Amino acid sequence: MNHLTQWFSRRWLSLLFSVVMLTLALVVLWLSHWLKTQTSPTLLVREVSTLSLPPPPPPPAPRQQQTAENSTLSLQVEGQGAVMQKMEMELPPLELFKPQEMLIDPMNTQWQSLEVNWNAFDLDALDNLPTLLTPLRVTFPKSLSRQGIDKALIKLDVMIDEAGQVTLIDIASNPYPELVPEIQKLVRNSRFSPPQKDHEPARARFIWPIEIKS
Known part of the structure; x- marks a missing residue:
């Protein structure tokens, strides 16, 4: 208990x-709530010196709207102005003629030949035999030398003009195609004395044999 x-x-x-x-x-x-309601808020006042602050900027000036007035110009011209005189011209009548048709007969049309004229004198018909004025310089191809070939005989169908310049017409004989570039170079660099027929400049055509050695 x-x-x-x-x-x-x-x-x-x-x-x-x-x-x-x-x-x-x-x-x-x-008590705390009652004390908060009883206490009055404190106001803090500070003195601000107006001397140190710059003056406020002036307010912007109001923009003036310019109204453009449309002015009309009126021109008064006295008199009738320039007067165009009417001119009448009589032109002769034009007569048009129809061109005549050209009749072309294709069977009888003669075409101009584009073949080169290789007509020239033989060496026997010349006053003197042309003389070679330039040395023969030919580079033997190495491909032929490696095959054991050290010489070759070629024959060229050439023509010599009135100034002694040589023109290659055809390669009459060439056992090795590797020699073609050297043959063309040889002909371009070769010059002969100008051929003559009856003491006049002439052209000569002949077969030119050349032996090329390595």
């Missing part, structure tokens, strides 16, 4: 203590 009494007394004391503490907390909250 004593234990039960002690337990109830302790329980009652703790409950009473909790109620007292809660009441004190409510009182403290009410």
Whole structure:
């Protein structure tokens, strides 16, 4: 019985203590709210010197709208002005003639030949035999030398004009096609004495044999 009494007394004391503490907390909250409502806000006034500040800029001037008035110009011209005189001209009548048709007979049309005239004198018909004025310089191809070929005989069908210049008409004989570039170079660089027939400049055509060695 004593234990039960002690337990109830302790329980009652703790409950009473909790109620007292809660009441004190409510009182403290009410006091703090009341103090906030009673205190008046403080106003802090500072003195500002107007001497150190620059004066405010003047307000912008109002823009003036310029109204453009349309002015009409009226020109008054007295008199009738320039007068164009009407001129009448009589032109002779034009007579148009139809051109006559050209009749071309394709069977009888003669075409101009584009073949080169190789007509020239033989060496026997000349006053003197032409003389070679330039040395024969031919580079023997290395491809032939590697094959054991060291010489070749060629024959050229050439013509010598009135100034002694040589023109290659045809390669009459050439056993090796590798020599063609050297033959063309040889003909371009060769010059003969001008051939003559009856003491007049003439052209000569002949077969020119040349032996080329490595």
